[in-house]
Amino acid sequence: MEKTIQLDLETIENFYSNEYFKVCKILNCMAGLWPYKGYTDKLWRRVVVSIVILGILFVPYLRGVKKWCGKNLAACSEDIAGTVFASGVFLKYLVTFANEKKLIQVYEEVARNHLALDDPAERAIMAKWGMDGKIKYMGYLGYLTLAGVSFSQMIIVPQMLDLVVPLNESRQRVTITMADFGIDSDQYFYTIYVTYCVVSVVSFFVLTSIDTMYTAIIHQILGIFNVVK
Numbered sequence: 001m002e003k004t005i006q007l008d009l010e011t012i013e014n015f016y017s018n019e020y021f022k023v024c025k026i027l028n029c030m031a032g033l034w035p036y037k038g039y040t041d042k043l044w045r046r047v048v049v050s051i052v053i054l055g056i057l058f059v060p061y062l063r064g065v066k067k068w069c070g071k072n073l074a075a076c077s078e079d080i081a082g083t084v085f086a087s088g089v090f091l092k093y094l095v096t097f098a099n100e101k102k103l104i105q106v107y108e109e110v111a112r113n114h115l116a117l118d119d120p121a122e123r124a125i126m127a128k129w130g131m132d133g134k135i136k137y138m139g140y141l142g143y144l145t146l147a148g149v150s151f152s153q154m155i156i157v158p159q160m161l162d163l164v165v166p167l168n169e170s171r172q173r174v175t176i177t178m179a180d181f182g183i184d185s186d187q188y189f190y191t192i193y194v195t196y197c198v199v200s201v202v203s204f205f206v207l208t209s210i211d212t213m214y215t216a217i218i219h220q221i222l223g224i225f226n227v228v229k
Contacts (some may be wrong), residue, residue: 007108009036015111020130024137024216027209031093035100035107046097050090052202056195058086060179067180075178082179085203093206110220117227126223133219137212144208152200156193 013036016025028034032045064079096103117123158171175185176192185192 007112011115012036012108012111015115016107020134020220021213021216023134023141024209024213027205028213031205031209033093033096033209035104042097046093049093049202049206052199053086053090053093053206057199057203058083058090060177060181061086063180063182064178068178072178078178079180082177089203089206092210096210106217110217113224114220122227125226126220129219129223129226130216133216136219137215140215141208141212144204148200148204152197155196 015021025034029037030045032042032049034042061079061082065076065083068075068079070076114126117126155174155176158174162170173186173189176189176196181188181192181195183191
């Protein structure tokens with residue numbers, strides 16, 4: 001634990017490409033949250049994510065609240081839930097990249113502490129905690145993938161059944177969302193459907209990139225505590 005480790009960009013990138021962090025790092029890169037990426041790369045990703053969450057998710061739900069509250073309780077409740085979800089996801093994203101410098105300090109300290117370990121027993125402890133973290137965040141990742149796909153694709157089931165098991169007439173379309181996109185929801189059904197899929201994918205990357213890295217980092221810190229106790 002006394003060895004001094006000098007970190008450079010290559011060392012950090014290699015450390016976070018190991019089996020315990022690789023998936024987290026990939027997700028962070030895709031969401032524009034990996035602090036060691038170039039400024040332009042992070043900027044355009046963050047702009048796209050912000051536009052999708054605020055412009056395509058938050059605003060339509062907020063308009064839906066104004067449209068349906070006092071007229072349709074179910075629609076109003078859905079739009080309120082959507083507004084809260086969108087604002088929560090965006091604030092989580094905003095706080096993460098706004099505190100990039102502090103995260104860099106955390107990432108470098110975790111890497112430095114881990115790389116300073118020479119004793120095989122200490123490395124075994126870190127490996128155990130690293131694997132525990134990976135199992136948990138992979139389970140979380142699997143759950144969100146299943147939930148996200150189910151949530152976004154259930155609305156297209158009637159159209160899929162029309163292709164597989166056709167009836168004499170087309171099945172009734174499921175209302176995708178009660179959010180107000182400012183267009184006819186039946187006439188532009190597939191446009192709203194594609195938009196909904198895009199929003200689901202972007203929200204998925206924001207949530208998983210932040211939560212998986214948080215889980216992995218916490219388990220590395222717990223591993224260090226177990227080494228020094």
